[in-house]
Amino acid sequence: METVHVLLPVHNRREVTRGFVRCLKAQTYPEIRLIVIDDGSTDGTQEVVRQEYPSAEFIRGDGTWWWAGCLQRGFDCLRKKWIKETDIVLFANDDTTFAPDYVERAVRFLDGKKNCMLLSRIRNAVTGEVDESGVCADLRKMTFREAKEPALINCLATRGLFLRWGDVQKVGGFHPIILPHYLSDYEFTIRATRRGLRGVTTESVWLNADLALTANRDLGALVGLSFVRGLFSIKYPANPIHQTAFVLLAVPRQWVLQNLLRIWWPVMKRILRQGVLRIPVKAGRVA
DSSP states (O other): OOOEEEEEEEOSOHHHHHHHHHHHHTOSOSOEEEEEEEOSOOSSHHHHHHHHOTTOEEEEOOSOOHHHHHHHHHHHHHHTSOOOTTOEEEEOOTTEEOOTTHHHHHHHHHTTOOSEEEEOEEEETTTOOEEESOEEEETTTTEEEEOSSGGGOOBOOSTTEEEEHHHHHHHOOOOTTTSOSTTHHHHHHHHHHHTTOEEEOOTTSEEEEOGGGSOOOOOTTOOHHHHHHHHTOTTOTTOHHHHHHHHHHHSOGGGHHHHHHHHHHHHHHHHHHHTTTOOOOOOOOOO
16 A cells, blocks of 8 residues: 655645644545645644644745745655656645545556646635636647646646655655745646656545735835835745746746746836836936
8 A cells, every 4th residue: 555645835824724634634645744844834733734734744944935846845854755657746725625535536546547737626715616626728828828728737736735655756846935835736747747747637536725824925016126126025926037947947948038038028118117227316416
């Protein structure tokens, strides 16, 4: 029987994390190992997890790791252990809940399949509608849309992503310095498809997600230096520096320049229009 190694990044969402851990504790599949990558929580998250799931292993961060950094530490932790190539790794978000047979269904689906990434379908916790079931990335235009059919999936999130450990090693780790948060999962899974893995979903493996907890930052009301700080924040999904890193890592060479222009031209126009780069000139004394 394969062991499922759950990599769970967390940061200061104690009650949200508690809900995830309780779902994991209720699983019917017996061989589950939980590794919690706690990026500097100060709200008692670790204590809650230890109470709910005493066998959990912890990796402690300082609040600067973000999503890719946390998963990279989890990846490094697994590399130091003796793990079978056929064991399964689950990249998980703590803002999800799931049925008691969730992990068992995933393991059953992966049985006998090779070179496969299984993404849990994401159901909106409020509406019950499926909000995510694989992405079709057009790297020429830098657009990411829901794949209308399974054959079009070439990109996946890491919210509820199952891979065999041998396949994780084939893909490699993350790039937490240049791509610390947003787009890190897309880059990882696009790289995986280029190395022979295929992304799949199934109706039998799904999660409920509280999408209200997902950041949605609009810079429209910001001006001046506040706009610039927001634009280059790690918390901003369209941070142009991170988009640039994604382009250089994931986009075919012939489309790199046009995508860099697509990223930077609107940014520079707005910065110049707001006069953020102007050097203030102090009025001099008239002789």
